[in-house]
Amino acid sequence: MTSLLAPRLAYFAAVARHEHVTRAAHELGVPQSTLSRAMVRLEQDLGVSLFARRGRTVALTTAGRTFLASAEKALAEIARAAGSVQQDADPAHGKVAFGFLHTLGPETVPGLIRAFRADHPGVRFSLVQNYGEAMLERLRAGELDLCLTSPLPDAPDLVARRLDEQRLRLVVPDDHRLAVRKRIRLAEAAEEVFVTLEPGYGLRRITDDLCAEAGFAPRVAFEGEEAETLRGLVAAGLGVALLPPPAVPRPGVVELTVTAPRAVREIGVAWLDGHPDTPPVAQFKRFLLSRRGRLIPEWHAPVQEPAAGPSAASAAEAGPAAESR
Incomplete structure (x- = not known):
């Protein structure tokens, strides 16, 4: 009727x-x-x-x-x-529904939107922070136009383009035996207890894969939903973690460069295949693709003062046997 x-x-x-x-x-x-x-x-x-x-x-x-x-x-x-x-759908004042990982929220996404709106000041954004699989489901449901995610999805109904990569670091408490180091092979942490994101999160899958490549399965003591919470658990001495760099250095932890295996995560943009873009979505998509290799801001670890005492100094000055170059 x-x-x-x-x-x-x-x-x-x-x-x-x-x-x-x-x-x-x-x-x-x-x-x-x-x-x-x-x-x-x-x-x-x-x-x-x-x-x-x-x-x-x-x-x-x-x-x-x-x-x-x-x-x-x-x-x-x-x-x-x-x-x-x-x-x-208005090119000058339309809206983009944009999803991204929690770890990209403090610095990467605000910088991207600021740069995009320099040329498109009237475009509005509906922002959604979530873990990768949840965002992909929202893409499929039509609730998001684009999302930044990692690892890149491999699904017939989605299109994904690699934009950049982000180094992961082994985060340890500042009083940990490894805290005097700058670089480390991941295999050297095989006996450590790890804190990780819950299963289903992209970073958890990457962590498990990197540890497997290093020859061990991580012993997981705590699982969480947010990277900075894990960093807090590390600062409390409850384990170590593989994490992307923080937006702001966190006291109580030391961030070690992992030399082997190559510890990075790919960051890419994904959208629903065959889904027509409105003009503002098309503009923002072109902008993101133009940022290939320049998406993730460089991060420099703060200078760590080694703990006092001859043993710490000796460890810090040790040769290749103690520190992987």
């Missing part, structure tokens, strides 16, 4: 407003005969009379007034929805 009624609501509302078929037809730009037949069919479909006819003029019946109130609300809602989607 709805599919039959919907196309005729605007016709009905115009006739009701003018109380005259000819004037309503002129406003709508349709032949009078077409409009008259549409009203007759509408009444037949409903099984009630909406108009009392007096020559060329018409007046609403009681049923017609009841139906008009709801028809006007429906038409107003349709007009509101049409205006909303048109505004979101």
